[in-house]
Amino acid sequence: MNFEEIRRREAERFLPGIPRLPVAIVSGQGARVRDVAGREFVDLTAGWGVLALGHSHASLVEAIRSQAGRLMQTTNLFYTLPQLDLCDALTEIAPAALTRSFFVSSGSEAVEGAVKLAHRASGRRKFVSATGGFHGRTLGALQLVGQAKHRDPYRALLPEPVLVPYGDADAAAAAVDGDTAALIVEPLQGEGGVNPPPPGYLQRLRQLTQDAGALLILDEVQTGIGRTGRMLALEHEGVIPDVLVLGKGLGGGFPIAAFMFSEAVAETVAPGDHGGTYAGNPLACAAACATLRAVQEEKLPARAARLGEALLAMLGEFAAAHPRAAGPPRGRGLLIGLPLGDGQAAQTLAQRAIEAGVLVNITTGPTPAGGTVPVMRLFPPLNIPEDELFGAVEKLLQLLRD
Numbered sequence: 001m002n003f004e005e006i007r008r009r010e011a012e013r014f015l016p017g018i019p020r021l022p023v024a025i026v027s028g029q030g031a032r033v034r035d036v037a038g039r040e041f042v043d044l045t046a047g048w049g050v051l052a053l054g055h056s057h058a059s060l061v062e063a064i065r066s067q068a069g070r071l072m073q074t075t076n077l078f079y080t081l082p083q084l085d086l087c088d089a090l091t092e093i094a095p096a097a098l099t100r101s102f103f104v105s106s107g108s109e110a111v112e113g114a115v116k117l118a119h120r121a122s123g124r125r126k127f128v129s130a131t132g133g134f135h136g137r138t139l140g141a142l143q144l145v146g147q148a149k150h151r152d153p154y155r156a157l158l159p160e161p162v163l164v165p166y167g168d169a170d171a172a173a174a175a176v177d178g179d180t181a182a183l184i185v186e187p188l189q190g191e192g193g194v195n196p197p198p199p200g201y202l203q204r205l206r207q208l209t210q211d212a213g214a215l216l217i218l219d220e221v222q223t224g225i226g227r228t229g230r231m232l233a234l235e236h237e238g239v240i241p242d243v244l245v246l247g248k249g250l251g252g253g254f255p256i257a258a259f260m261f262s263e264a265v266a267e268t269v270a271p272g273d274h275g276g277t278y279a280g281n282p283l284a285c286a287a288a289c290a291t292l293r294a295v296q297e298e299k300l301p302a303r304a305a306r307l308g309e310a311l312l313a314m315l316g317e318f319a320a321a322h323p324r325a326a327g328p329p330r331g332r333g334l335l336i337g338l339p340l341g342d343g344q345a346a347q348t349l350a351q352r353a354i355e356a357g358v359l360v361n362i363t364t365g366p367t368p369a370g371g372t373v374p375v376m377r378l379f380p381p382l383n384i385p386e387d388e389l390f391g392a393v394e395k396l397l398q399l400l401r402d
Helices: 003-013 058-068 081-093 107-122 148-157 169-175 201-212 282-297 300-321 343-355 386-401
Strands: 025-029 032-035 040-043 098-104 126-130 162-164 180-185 215-220 243-246 257-262 330-332 335-339 361-366 372-378
Touching: 040 386, 058 282, 081 098, 081 257, 081 282, 098 107, 098 282, 107 180, 107 215, 107 243, 107 257, 126 169, 162 169, 169 180, 169 201, 180 201, 201 215, 282 300, 300 330, 300 335, 300 386, 335 361, 343 361, 343 372, 343 386
Parallel strands: 126 162, 126 180, 180 215, 215 243
Antiparallel strands: 025 032, 032 040, 098 257, 243 257, 330 335, 335 372, 361 372
C-alpha cells in the first residue's frame, strides 16, 4: 500500500495521539522491523520498551497461539489457570512481602489500582510524586504525573499535585506527612529523560513513608522485567515497597500490567472494591508467563547489565569527544539516555535516523541548571544482537557528528 494513502486514511479516521514519523510498520522479527515500502530498520524503541523479547519471539508467539485455541476470555466470576500461574511466577521474582497480584491491561490502569489500594489502606487522600515522573494518562494517574505537558490540558479536572524534585529525599521528607496516603516514584525515571536516582534515595523514601504511616508505591512499568540489568530495578537498592506496579515488558508485546502488594494492604480491600472486564484475561496472562520464562531462561537481565555498561562507555567516549553534541549518558542496563546539545540536530535526529535504518526515540530531560534538554532514549529489546545494537548506535552518533 502507498504510504501517502496510509497517511490520508489516518488523517480522516484516527485520533492522533502524538506526531507520527513517516514509517508504516507491517512486520518485525527480533530487533528488526519492516515497513510497507520494504525498508528494514533496527528498532531501538522496542514499542516504548515493551518488547523485552523483541518482535515475534517464537516461544511467546506459540504461547499466545496455544492459549487462544483454548480460552481467550471469560468473566472474573470463574477461576482460570493462566491467572494463577502468573501470580505464582510474579511471586518468584518479587520481594517476598509482595504476596498478592491483580492484573489489568495497561500501566495507567495498574497505577489507578495502586492509588485506590493506598487510599483504602490508609484512609487518606494526599499523594506525593516527583517532578519529571510519568505514571500514565488516565485521570487518576495524571494527578501524579510530574510533567506539566501531560497534566496541564486537564488541570481543571485534577487536584493540585504535590510534587517534589526527583532525587531530593529531604524535599520528599518535608512533603510526606500524616495526611499522605502514598508516595509514588519510579526507581529510574524513563519518560522524564532517563534519570537514575542518587545512591540511597529509594531507601530513604522507604523509611520516611514508614515513619509517616504512608505507603511507598514503586512504578516499575518501564524499569521492570530485566530492563535495568536486574529482574526488577528495586533490586539495585534492595527496597521493598508496599505496592509494586509492572507493565510494558511484562507481556512482551501483549497488553497486560499488574500491581503487586503486601498482605497487610490486601486485608484492607473487600471484594468489589476494584475490578475490570479484562482483569486477568487468560490470553494476556499466558503471554506474560511465557515472557517471564524466556527472560529468565535466556538470562536477559544479566545480558542487559553487560550490554548497558558497554553502551554507556561508548556513549561516554562520544560525549567527551563531542561536548557540543551531547552530554554524559545516564541510565542502567538497556534503559539509557544521551542528553543532546544541538537543538536542531536533536529535533531532526529521529527523522534522519529513519534514512539510516534506525528507529529511535527523543524525549526531554532535566539539566543541572534546572532547564530541559532533548534526550536520545535507548531501550531496545533485551535480546538484541550485539552487532545490531552497537552498529545502530554508531549510525546515530555519526548523525550527531555530521
